[in-house]
Amino acid sequence: MNGAESLVRTLVGGGVNVCFSNPGTSEMHFVAALDRVDGMRCVLALFEGVATGAADGYARMAEKPAATLLHLGPGLGNGLANLHNAAKASTPVVNIVGDHASYHRKYDAPLTSDIETAAKPVSGWVKTSPSAKDVAADGAAAIVAAMTPPGQVATLILPGDTAWDEGSGPAQVAAAPVRVRVCEDAIRQSAQALRAGASTVLLLTGPALREKGLELAARIAAKTGARILAQTFNRRMERGAGRVSIERIPYPVDQALKTLEGTRHIVLAGSRIPVAFFAYPDKPSLLAPKDTQFTTLSRLEEDSVHALEWLADELGAKAQPIEPSRYSPPAPATGRIEAATIAQSLGALIPEDAIVVDEGVSTGRGFFPATKNAHPHTWLQNMGGSIGIGMPMATGAAVACPDRPVVNIQADGSAMYTIQSLWTAARYKIGVVFVIFNNTSYRILKQRLFAQRGYAAQLDTYVGMELNNPEIDYVGLAKSLGVPAAHAASLHDATDLIAKGLAGNSPMLINVAIAREFK
């Protein structure tokens, strides 16, 4: 058995069953092994950013990593933006990058580059496998590294000869470390901060945003009078009927400052101190009031749910009554197509057990209130700020959960970074409903420029932010990539088309025409 097959059998043995790939000549033996070994599904992506974003979405839902397969340094380079996002979301990814055969590197052939250096900023673990005899054990170590809490990108670089030389056979994959439990001090100090009541915020992210964590946090809040909030961006959040559907710290700095006004203590459950996405000349970087005291209940890699359980016990809150969201969706909206009406219609349309993949950017920001009482669903966001994650992430999430409805709420400009996702969805019949919020601009940037009251904004010209002239034909693009698509010129059309899309289990794109005004 060669190294490639030893590695693929190791991956399958370690529960890695999907490989989002864009291979080249140096990976041919690995590809042949992918094909030969049962239990491994190879999903082709036509751009590496699709492969890496799909691996992120897959792992968020499957709770285990997918592999990627990228072609040397340039393939990795194309995939880096979404690996950055995966790293910021602490998503486990087994990121496999092919390289020249070890003896070929010294000739500096065209595709030679320093792959390790390129991989390091996004990877918690990087290794170039030295030989075909080592590659299976290195693959096993990569899985463990990826799954080590809170989860990380593990990059395994695979020189060609490690694939084609005689290998070791499959290696055993060790169990990944479990999340460690917090110490008693963390509980005692958090309880003390929470007893202060309304001036305390219990700030959640990570596994604390799953059903059990939310329920425990709500009991604690009900008992103490403290507020619960989620970070602005989170890897995965359970919401809708039957869940405690909580709000996030808003993205715009002024709104975030207002939300946290009067806060004296923040108890961090897996979360970080809230900071502004960007610095602005006239605004603070830190979003909480200056003298806020922070208490860490749990770090992201620790067992936040156990910590919340213990904390609830300590506060006598375990049996505290709470009111999870009830199923009472809004009626589908009528009137103009705008953020509020789309949100309302989505609240009415989200099917039971849906996955909502949110790259709605300026349109999608305020969708939580209108979707709070929808059917139970899961909400995925971009934690790394690099746009172009939504379509691949939705595609990967749907590969992980083929029986769940998946809707991608997708800003138009961001869609264009990884629009090739549509072809993968079509090729493998992956049932994602892609809803494009088409405002023919980078509206969020126009908002920023306008806020600066700059010369360009006064003239109402926004250099480098207009996506008209020519307008992008998303319906035509989708059709050319094999995905049925339709244009929604009215809210009624949009509601109708989204409902139809969600009733099926095949990919569909809906282009929702949104007015260009932005102020």
Ligand SMILES: Cc1ncc(C[n+]2csc(CCOP(=O)(O)OP(=O)(O)O)c2C)c(N)n1
């Ligand atoms: C990789 C990357 N390139 C550029 C940016 C800067 N950027 C942030 S938002 C944005 C435009 C977003 O436009 P769109 O997706 O249409 O959303 P809208 O603002 O119109 O709601 C850009 C270019 C980024 N965040 N990431």
